[in-house]
Amino acid sequence: MTSVVFMGTPSFSVPILRMIHEEGYDVLAVVTQPDRPVGRKKVLTPPPVKEEALRLGLPVIQPEKLRGSQELEQILSLNPDIVITAAFGQILPKTLLDAPRFGCINVHASLLPKYRGGAPIHQAIIDGEEKTGVTIMYMAEKLDAGDIISQAEIAIEDTDNTGTMFEKLSLVGRDLLKSTLPLIIEGKNERIPQDEEKVTFAHNISREQERIHWSNSARTVFNQVRGLTPWPTAYTTFQGENVKIWLVKEGDTLTKDAPGKVVKINKDSFEVACGDGKTIIVFELQPAGKKRMTAQDYLRGTGSKLVIGDQFE
Known part of the structure; x- marks a missing residue:
């Protein structure tokens, strides 16, 4: 029986771990990130992979940093035949890469060599890609640079966001x-060695990438919002306060108003001018200090005085 050490952290990794277990591989240990504080109340919460591993009765190892740690020595002492990672969140040291007889392989959520890095799904949607996929690759010391073993492709629909694509690509x-x-x-x-001339990167999303620039085209804003939904979420500012934008679509309205200007208010939404003379229709948003809500609830709320001509920055 082939022995495995599995390394992963978010919900993306859970079906992959479950499959390995169900297929009868000998899972010696599951390595994941430490429990982290979550939410406003900072409740210490285990990562999804830890919850699944405990449900399956598998040993869990949670190094804060793998390189040079006691946990690394523990993993090496297990002498697995293969190490499988899927969104683990740390680069593996060479001592571990060289140890298993079948190597260390990674399940990466892009069609490498495009979108190496920690946010390939976000970036593919933000960039307006019509397709993405999964690459299984040998791991190397350089980020996502190892040889390709296999790939599978999937379409990105206009109705998709990062959340739905995480679920699809996980399967x-x-x-x-x-x-x-x-x-x-x-x-x-x-x-198959990767073509270095075709390499692009998808680094972890920065705060600046979350800010909507209404001077961009409506299509660009549309892709940005869904590429950042449900996390970390695109935002704009209104009357000096940040407003998260959760659900939008491209509008049919043509306008000569300045980008960011509210040009139309509907019963269940409102429209904001973009830099190409088209609009974005906002259906769900989250004002500062409040919960996510529909635009309809926002517009009829006592605290909202949104009118045509108001400006989002």
Whole structure:
């Protein structure tokens, strides 16, 4: 029986771990990030992979930093046949990369060499890509630079956001790994070097990337909002306060008003001018200090005095 150490952290990784367990691989340990404070009340919360590992009765290791740690020595002492990572969140040290006889492989949520880095799903949607996918690759010391073993492609629909694509790509990754693992173990897998001339990066989302610039085209704003939903969320400012924008679509209205200007108020939404003379229709938002709400509730709320001509910055 092939022995595995699995490394992952968010919900994206959970179906992949579950599949490995169900397929009968010997999961020696599950390595994930430490529990973190979550929400306004800072409740210490385990990562989704830890919850799944405990449900499956698997040992859990949670290093704050893997390199040079006692946890690394613990993992090495397990002597796994293969290490499988999926959105773990740390680069593996060379001592671990070199240890398993079948190597260390990663389930990465992009069609490498495009979108190396920590936010490939966000960035693909923000960039307006029509497709993305999953790559299973050998891990190297350089970020997401290892040889490609297998890939699977999936369309990005206009109705998708980062949340829906995380769910879809998690299942794509699960199924691709299920079919790829036996080939790796039998020594029959492909090993394709990445084309360095085609490399692009998707670094973790910065605060500046979250801010809406209404001078951009309506399509660009639309892609930005859904690429940042449900986390970390796009925002704008209104009357000096930040407002998160959760759900929008491109409008049919043409306008000569300045970008960011409210040009139309509907029963269930309002429209904001963009830099290309088109509009974005806002359906859900979250004013500072309040919960996420529909635009309809916002417009009829006693605290809202939104009128045509108001300016979002």
